[in-house]
Amino acid sequence: MSLADLRGSLPEYAKDLRLNLDSVLTEGGAPGLTQKQIAVIALASAIASRYEPLTEAVAEEAAKHASAEELNGARAAAAIMGMNNVYYRFLHLVGDEEYSTLRAGLRMNVMANPGGDKIDFELASLAVSAINGCGKCLESHEKTLRKHGLSAQPIQSAVRIASVVHAVAVALEQAKAAG
Template identity: 80%
Template sequence: SEAGAPGLGRKQIAIVALASAIAARHAPLTRAIAADAAAHLSAEEQNGARAAAAIMAMNNVYYRFTHLVNDPEYATLRAGLRMNVMANPGCAKVDFELASLAVSAINGCGACMESHEKTLRKHEVSAQAVQSAVRIAAVLHAVAVTLEQAEAAQTDLSAAA
């Protein structure tokens, strides 16, 4: 809710939550979040959240590599990653940036988190709103991990019986 995510509007919360659920990779959670998001977002905005999750799944691996390897030669090479959707993501650009930041936090890419945070702050998004987006990502990731472990434990119990 907006009370639990200061600085974000309802659409922003839904976009960040959907992108975060996709990044957390737990299908039942993603379906539940997608169903809730559908009540607040157009089909294009839902696709914007999906696009943020997809693009960051790719970029976070690549840019985390270039950052952690720390060889300046990689900075001179063209990344060659297709990111056409960023020109028209289907949702407001700030909302796409919030979702990209949240997914980057889940995926642990410091370079991408830094880049998206700076872009958001340049667009006068408050620190509180940025924090809210990352908190949504953190909570959804924790829920996904917990549900996955509960399902694994249930499977183990069923197999043992």
């Protein structure tokens, strides 16, 4: 099923999501981001949202704007943040500083060489961290993006993409379950 088909299958109560999806997946609706960055962020967000039909449709659309290597960078961001968001959210929520002194012992080599552009990987990691609710990772990726010269606008755009893609996944899954 294409992204247009999925968009059209959103129930009437999710009309705002349909309109927002049309918007945030364009450069005009995601200020500060290129179409390639939008594609990478959308794919990582769809993977993190865990609704396979949406992931497949977003991947098909993303392939029009990003190379296979860049799309694998999005997949890498979703994968590594799936691990990091759980671990670092634990550190944050437990609040016991002793855990921060312990070695994490988790391999994260992909963060140094994500296969695509480092900024795109950071934007995708930020988006996935927003979906997964990890404040520590959000803070870290936002600071890294700012150090690389990004303003608030493209960072906000990345999180807006994540929020809409995630909400679309939730609505589509609910509509499927309701029959």
